[in-house]
Amino acid sequence: MDSELFPRARTEVAPGAVHVPDWLDTARQRELLEACREWARPPAGLRTVRTPGGGTMTARQVCLGWHWYPYAYARTVVDGDGTPVKPFPDWLGDLGRDAARDALGAEPVPYDIALINFYDGDARMGMHRDSDEKSDAPVVSLSLGDTCVFRFGNPDSRARPYTDVELRSGDLFVFGGPSRLAYHGVPRVHAGTAPPELGLTGRLSITLRASGL
Numbered sequence: 001m002d003s004e005l006f007p008r009a010r011t012e013v014a015p016g017a018v019h020v021p022d023w024l025d026t027a028r029q030r031e032l033l034e035a036c037r038e039w040a041r042p043p044a045g046l047r048t049v050r051t052p053g054g055g056t057m058t059a060r061q062v063c064l065g066w067h068w069y070p071y072a073y074a075r076t077v078v079d080g081d082g083t084p085v086k087p088f089p090d091w092l093g094d095l096g097r098d099a100a101r102d103a104l105g106a107e108p109v110p111y112d113i114a115l116i117n118f119y120d121g122d123a124r125m126g127m128h129r130d131s132d133e134k135s136d137a138p139v140v141s142l143s144l145g146d147t148c149v150f151r152f153g154n155p156d157s158r159a160r161p162y163t164d165v166e167l168r169s170g171d172l173f174v175f176g177g178p179s180r181l182a183y184h185g186v187p188r189v190h191a192g193t194a195p196p197e198l199g200l201t202g203r204l205s206i207t208l209r210a211s212g213l
């Protein structure tokens, strides 16, 4: 991966949706991974999300700041162990603000939610919109570990047109403005592609949002 002739280019995938390769250096990825390992511990740790139709999401999740469950936010893990959601740290808000500014030139955003998704085995995520927030601030997504196919579509339907973007460890993806409510998902994770120096088997995504709550 690092032996490519040309660095991967920053790309505007759709209006207001920008992919910035290699935004996090290895040291920052390690720090984030260590933080994710702490957040994943109980109470209010990594859990399997059950959908109202009786299914389960294959990516497991832990939340900070506000607890997301299908399809609302709460201050406690209402669909799990019932404990208070872990706090959203200031430093993560600073990282989100820097990311939104670098990718979109966005004004400082008061990020107060993190959804951390862990993909192992055959985990994936279906096409969905992030529409349970009251704020229209851009969503910031950071990737660690295995490379995935991130499918970024349109605000109207799960169907085409969409663009498949390869997200690797350290990449940043930000979507706001006309793309804030675009459907997106992760149809595939390429097992065994994480950078060996990170020491992670699988993939983590950290998505930062402003609740407006």
Ligand SMILES: O=C(O)CCC(=O)C(=O)O
Pocket: 115, 117, 125, 130, 141, 150, 184, 185, 186, 204, 205, 207
């Ligand atoms: O894992 C990803 O990159 C996507 C996560 C996502 O779509 C979400 O948390 O809503």
